[in-house]
Amino acid sequence: MGQPKKSRSRRFPPRPRSLAGRREQAASILDRLAENYPDSACALVHRNAFELLVATVLSAQTTDARVNSVTPTLFAHFPDPTTMASAPLEVLEEILHPLGFYRAKARSLNGLANGLIERFNGVVPATLEELITLPGVGRKTANVVLGNAFGIPGITVDTHVGRLSRRWGWTRETDPVKAEMELAKILPQPQWTTICHRVIDHGRQVCHSRKPACLECPLADICPSFDIE
Ligand code: SF4
Secondary structure, three states: OOOOOOOOOOOOOOOOHHHHHHHHHHHHHHHHHHHHHOOOOOOOOOOOOOHHHHHHHHOOOOHHHHHHHHHHHHHHHHHHHHHHHHHOOOHHHHHHHHHHHHHHHHHHHHHHHHHHHHOOOOOOOOOOHHOOOOOOOOOHHHHHHHHHHOOOOOOOOOHHHHHHHHHHHOOOOHHHHHHHHHHHHHHHHHHHHHHHHHHHHHHHOOOOOOOOOOOOOOOOOOOOOOOOO
């Protein structure tokens, strides 16, 4: 296989005009991701839907590794919505301190736990429509929970999925909800959750925001944004 050609700096890469063409192009990228990231999975450690919901809410503005460093203590003290709803704020703040924004996050967990008790009898609901009614839960968090706790495929458009999807021509949208709708048309639904994990891993390890490592990238020969500036 020859050396990929250099592309000029540009806002959007070229992409097939038809939906069928875009699906075909996406399929080759998905195959390559599957080869390179066969074990991609949710990086937030959790034992049940409640723990995953809480961990995902906490992951805003911080890393999954940092969240994983506080959740064992958090769940040892407050293992369910009932205990978390009545948790003293100062205790939550102390546990969440390493995450930053710990005061807001402590209040957020209180509100989330209360919402679960008041509206869902303390049980995490398994639909997107219900999940997004909970305080602090948007589509991104809801899709993480659906995909990883309930096995219901969901597209999570976080910073990595949004950026790489634009680089691959899957979407031109910067709005996560609009991007999710476009991706839903070209990505195979049964694999949505796994695809997102693989894209996130590739974004973290290779296709960085500021300096993508194109010369070391296993997708270099098929990526429409190879050597972007
Ligand atoms: S690192 Fe470069 S070649 Fe690889 S996916 Fe990102 S933009 Fe494309």
